[in-house]
Every structure is written in structure tokens, then in C-alpha cells.
Amino acid sequence: MPNSLEQQQAIFIGASAGGVYAMLDLVAALPAEFPAPIFFVQHIGAHRSQLASLLSGRGPNRAVEGNEGEVPTPGTIYIAPPDHHMLLEGGLVRLTRGPKEHHARPAIDPLFRSAALDCGPRAVGVVLTGMLDDGSAGLRAIKDCGGIAVVQDPAEAHEPGMPQSAMAAVQVDHVVALREMGRLLFELAQPRTELPATEPPATLRREYAVALGDRAVENLKAIGKPSMFSCPDCGGVLFELNDKRLVRYRCHTGHAFSMRSLAATQELVTDAALWTGLRTLQEKESILRRLALVQKAEGVGSAENSLREADELAAASAALRKLTMRAPSPANFDAD
Numbered sequence: 001m002p003n004s005l006e007q008q009q010a011i012f013i014g015a016s017a018g019g020v021y022a023m024l025d026l027v028a029a030l031p032a033e034f035p036a037p038i039f040f041v042q043h044i045g046a047h048r049s050q051l052a053s054l055l056s057g058r059g060p061n062r063a064v065e066g067n068e069g070e071v072p073t074p075g076t077i078y079i080a081p082p083d084h085h086m087l088l089e090g091g092l093v094r095l096t097r098g099p100k101e102h103h104a105r106p107a108i109d110p111l112f113r114s115a116a117l118d119c120g121p122r123a124v125g126v127v128l129t130g131m132l133d134d135g136s137a138g139l140r141a142i143k144d145c146g147g148i149a150v151v152q153d154p155a156e157a158h159e160p161g162m163p164q165s166a167m168a169a170v171q172v173d174h175v176v177a178l179r180e181m182g183r184l185l186f187e188l189a190q191p192r193t194e195l196p197a198t199e200p201p202a203t204l205r206r207e208y209a210v211a212l213g214d215r216a217v218e219n220l221k222a223i224g225k226p227s228m229f230s231c232p233d234c235g236g237v238l239f240e241l242n243d244k245r246l247v248r249y250r251c252h253t254g255h256a257f258s259m260r261s262l263a264a265t266q267e268l269v270t271d272a273a274l275w276t277g278l279r280t281l282q283e284k285e286s287i288l289r290r291l292a293l294v295q296k297a298e299g300v301g302s303a304e305n306s307l308r309e310a311d312e313l314a315a316a317s318a319a320l321r322k323l324t325m326r327a328p329s330p331a332n333f334d335a336d
Contacts, residue, residue: 008074009036009122009189010088012115012142014108016043016130018158020051022178023128027059027077029182034061036124036189037072039086039115041108043130046083055079066093080106087114098211099254100233102134102261103268109256112138113208121146121195124188126181129157133165133258137246140170146198148188150174152181165260169246203243211254220252231255232265274324278317285313 015022019042038061042051055063055077063077066086070093072078078093080086085106087094094114101107108127112135115123125142127135129152143149149172154160156177166172176184206219224239231238231251238249238257247259257265288310295301 008191009124010072010115010119011036011038011124011126011185011189012112013038013040013126013128014112014130014135014138014162015041015128016104016108016132016134016159016162018129019043020054021158022152023051023055024058025178026128026181027055027061027063029179030059030061031182031186032060032075034075034186034189035191036074038077039066039072039080039088039111040077041080041086041106041111043104043108043134044080044082044106045104049079049082052077052079066095068093068095080111082106085110087111088118089114091118096212098213099256101211101256102132102258103233103265104134108135109138110211113141113204113211116141116145116147116204117200117208119145119147120198120200122192123147124150124185126150126152126185127162127166128152129159130162131159132161132260132264133169133246134261135162136165136169136258137248139166139172140245141204143170143172144198144204145200146196148173150176150181150184150188153177165246165258203241207241207250210250210252211256213254216254217252220250224250229262232257232262232269238262271324274320278320278324281313281317281320285310285317288313 023040052063052065061075061077063079065081066078072093083097083105084095085098087096087110101109112125123142125139125147127139139149149170151163151166151172153175154163157163174184203223206223209219210216220239224241227238227240227249229238233255234251234253236251236253238251241248241250249257249262288306292303292306295303295306
């Protein structure tokens with residue numbers, strides 16, 4: 001890392017549903033001239049965001065969207081821009097439109113993995129409110145590389161899913177309410193002179209390479225085995241990663257899922273497929289009824305057969321519509 005960050009801690013925060021409100025409260029509690037850079041991922045998808053201006057207006061520290069190649073400075077909050085993963089490599093901010101993880105981009109795990117590899121024991125990972133479990137695997141990577149793991153108290157989180165998942169997957173160092181987190185992060189941001197010597201796990205380096213498309217097939221085969229599932233984002237074979245502390249999957253193009261996010265994504269795919277199937281049946285029914293009119297007028301073909309088939313399709317459409325209307329609502333991955 002460049003000299004500007006070699007002796008500094010760095011704070012990495014991830015949130016989903018309810019995260020904007022949590023961060024507004026958190027940044028207001030941080031002291032001015034915060035002694036470390038802060039990196040923040042909120043599930044915003046590809047939507048335009050005013051998050052930087054909102055956070056800047058709420059607290060004493062400047063908030064900006066991360067820029068490619070930027071050198072992070074203390075007292076600045078770097079926010080992953082819409083539709084981009086934000087990483088830290090060689091002490092510099094890196095932005096990529098790499099494969100989605102947990103059906104999200106930006107996602108938390110890519111930032112946390114890069115933090116683990118780039119900062120090692122100087123990384124402080126923080127998981128705030130959110131659904132499902134993005135951030136759990138990344139927080140464990142930070143912990144495995146000697147960093148510190150912090151989780152918002154699930155009892156007060158707007159959505160407790162992400163904090164609860166992180167606590168199940170990682171031996172966290174601190175579980176705190178938002179009102180206490182500002183003071184805690186200020187303490188953890190102080191320079192540390194005695195740091196544990198840790199070597200990043202080889203599996204972590206390989207998974208990071210898969211996400212970047214670096215010898216993806218070779219690295220994926222080394223850390224996982226083909227599963228019976230296909231990737232809902234690209235249709236490729238999903239590999240189940242060998243790490244069983246959190247059941248996770250990746251395809252060779254880099255899309256990544258936990259078991260929970262895979263199930264939620266399949267709900268999205270199933271919902272879309274049901275409505276597409278319904279539309280196709282209704283269109284074919286309409287075509288057959290129109291064909292029957294033409295056949296009757298021209299005296300060519302069997303209008304009765306066309307009408308009979310149209311009636312069968314109408315019955316199938318009615319049954320499919322009932323099934324579609326009863327299907328559960330897909331999870332919202334980009335909830336603020």
C-alpha cells in the first residue's frame with residue numbers, strides 16, 4: 001500500500017435495507033477529522049444516488065463517491081457508486097462492473113475481500129442492517145486476515161438478517177448499537193503499533209481472482225466442486241465452494257451466491273418465468289382465435305380445431321395465472 005495508508009487503519013462498512021438511515025445516524029456521531037478512511041457499500045443497484053451529499057450534510061466528515069485510482073485519505077467516506085463494485089487494491093480505490101454477487105452490484109463481499117487482502121490486520125469490517133447475508137463471507141475474510149469484525153446489534157437493526165448471518169459465520173469482536181458505534185469506530189481507527197502477522201488464505205486469493213476473471217476456471221476448480229444448480233444470472237454451472245462455514249456458490253464467470261441469496265434470486269427468476277409463460281399462452285390463444293375467424297371466412301382449415309385448442313390454452317392460462325398470483329413476492333436486493 002502507498003505510504004499514506006501504510007500505518008493507518010481503514011474502516012469498511014456494508015448495509016442493505018435500512019442502511020441509509022443507519023449511516024445517517026452513524027456519520028452524525030463520528031468526530032470531525034476522523035483518523036482513518038471509511039469505505040461504504042449500500043445496496044443501491046444501478047439507481048442514481050444522492051447518498052454522498054446526504055452523508056456529507058449529516059456529519060462533519062466529507063462523503064464522496066469513490067473514483068478509480070483515488071488515494072484514500074483519513075476523514076473521508078468513500079461510497080460505492082451505482083452499478084459498480086468498489087475495491088481497494090494497492091492502497092488505491094478501484095471500481096469495476098464485475099459480476100454481481102448475491103444478485104447485487106455494488107455488493108459488500110467484494111469490498112470486504114479486497115480489504116482483507118490489501119489491509120490485513122488494519123481492516124475493520126462493519127456489517128449494518130440488511131436482508132439476507134451479503135457481507136458475512138467478506139467479514140470472515142477480514143477476520144481471517146487479522147482484522148476486526150464489528151456488527152450492528154440485530155435487536156435494533158431495521159432488518160436483522162445481515163447482522164445475524166454475520167454473527168453466525170464469524171467470531172465477531174464487537175456487537176454494538178448504532179448509538180455506541182461512532183465512539184467504537186473512532187477507537188478502532190487509531191493507529192496500531194502491534195499487529196498480528198497473518199498470511200491471507202490461499203482460497204481467499206483464488207476466490208478474489210475468480211471475481212476478477214483471472215484464470216477463473218482454474219481457480220474455481222481449486223476451491224469448489226460442480227453442484228447440481230445453474231447460475232440464475234448467466235445459466236452456467238454453479239460450483240459449491242469447499243468452505244462449509246457458510247454454504248456459498250460461484251460460477252466461472254464470477255457470479256456469487258450464498259444458499260440464501262441463491263434461493264431469493266431463484267424466486268426472481270421463477271416469478272419472471274411464470275409471467276412470461278402466461279403472456280405466451282395468452283398470445284397463442286389470441287392468435288388461434290384470430291386464425292379460426294380467418295379459416296371460417298376462407299373455408300380453409302378447421303376453425304373448430306383452432307377454437308378447441310384456444311379454449312384449452314385459456315384453461316391453462318387461468319390455472320397458470322392462479323399459480324403466479326399465489327407465488328411469493330421476490331426479495332428486494334437493492335432496498336435502501
